[in-house]
Amino acid sequence: MIYLRLFINFFKTGLFTVGGGLATLPFLYEMSDATHWFSHGDIADMIAISESTPGAIGINMATYAGFKTGGIPGGFVATVGLAAPSIIIILIISRFLARFRTNPYVEKAFYGLRAASIAMITAAGLNVARIALVDIPAFQETGSVTDLVLWKAVLLAIAVFLFMKKFKTHPIVVLAASACVGILFRFGGV
Amino acid sequence: MKELLELYLEFMKIGAVNFGGGYAMLPLLERELVTEKKWVTTEDLLDYFAIGQCTPGVIALNVSTFIGNKRKGTLGGVVASLGFLSIPILIILVIAMFLTNFADLPVVKNAFAGIRVCVCVLIFQAVLRLWSKSIVDKVTLALYLVIFFLAAFGSLLPVKVPAAVLVICAGVFGVFFGKGGEKK
Known part of the structure; x- marks a missing residue:
């Protein structure tokens, strides 16, 4: 029963990948070796696709592997399998949280957690900036600062920043506009 | 039933524009769920992000x-x-069926290079907005700097500390040294 095997395999992956995103990768390589549902090359392709679509890599890989082995229903089954553990765990935590939210220790824990949360967000932003605004490989090759900074990207960043500040536009609109600018001015260099 | 449908559609919309990983979604969630729908507060969102970092899954x-779950219980969560x-x-599914070389298409590459620029600005603005809600004194500022450094430059260190460990340590630190408990 391929659907059940898909569900169980991706359920296990979903259960053990804490921190999301790239934490799924070692599990996917393992699954590829054990089941041959998809190749290592497929995983590499899926990383690229995940960077160019809204979904997270784990979710995308589940859909892709499920589709390749079990068609469209397989794609759904594998994805729900991957998501199920996290949904169940969050539902349990929510219940716990509702009961203990006003407990002083829990309050104090959140005092630390919020600082951590914002630090993680800053780090995530820096990671995106590292590929969006600068070209580190080009800089390492030539050693010239003019090659380090992606000027078009920096200009767009400043424009988006000022625009958002002034007009409080919905993020979706700004994202779509940035995609158009990217296409018009060949931000990807192709 | 109507509220469930609203939940489904709202998160469908959010899932459709979730570019650049979970944290990049914060500005969008803030706008949609805090400012427009008023379903949660910004503090709630930050708490969810912190917990999400330590639990399995995206x-x-x-x-x-x-x-x-907050809106409509277990069913709402699902x-x-x-x-x-x-x-x-x-x-x-569409890509797997029709577009095997999707990520190599020039129009896709260029569009996403543009989107990434926008995503970093959105994240940066979210940090500025949320700063006053989470960095309330010198202790939280120190905590912020340490965690930011370990999270951003951890790969340069001999051992990379997993994000979940950082967040759990921050929680434990808060229990011992935190000033929580007062009403907002």
Whole structure:
């Protein structure tokens, strides 16, 4: 029963990948070796696709592997399998949280957690900036600062920043506009 | 039923534009769920993100489950999560069926290079906005700097500390040294 095997395999992956995103990768390589549902090359392709679509890599890989082995229903089954553990765990935590939210220790824990949360967000932003605004490989090759900074990207960043500040536009609109600018001015260099 | 449908559609919309990982979603969630729908507060969102970092699965999905559950209980949590997953599943199915070289298409590469620029500005603005809600004194500032350094430059260190460990340590630190408990 391929659907059940898909569900169980991706359920296990979903259960053990804490921190999301790239934490799924070692599990996917393992699954590829054990089941041959998809190749290592497929995983590499899926990383690229995940960077160019809204979904997270784990979710995308589940859909892709499920589709390749079990068609469209397989794609759904594998994805729900991957998501199920996290949904169940969050539902349990929510219940716990509702009961203990006003407990002083829990309050104090959140005092630390919020600082951590914002630090993680800053780090995530820096990671995106590292590929969006600068070209580190080009800089390492030539050693010239003019090659380090992606000027078009920096200009767009400043424009988006000022625009958002002034007009409080919905993020979706700004994202779509940035995609158009990217296409018009060949931000990807192709 | 109407509220469940609203939950489903709202998270379907969020799932459709969840570019650049969970944290990049924060500005969008803030706008949609705090400012417009008023379903949660910004503090709630930050708490969900912190918990999502320590539990299995994609953070953005964790946040969807949390908010769905807050609105309409267990069923709401499941509905919001499925809504969140809908568009990514459809996109990958279409790509798997028709577009084997999707990520290499020039128009896709250029569009996403543009989107990434926008995503970093959105994240940066979210940090500025949320700063006063989470960095309330010198202790939280120190905590912020240490965690930011370890999270951003951890790969340069001999041992990379997993993000979940950082967040759990921050929580434990808060229990011992935190000033929580007072009413907002």
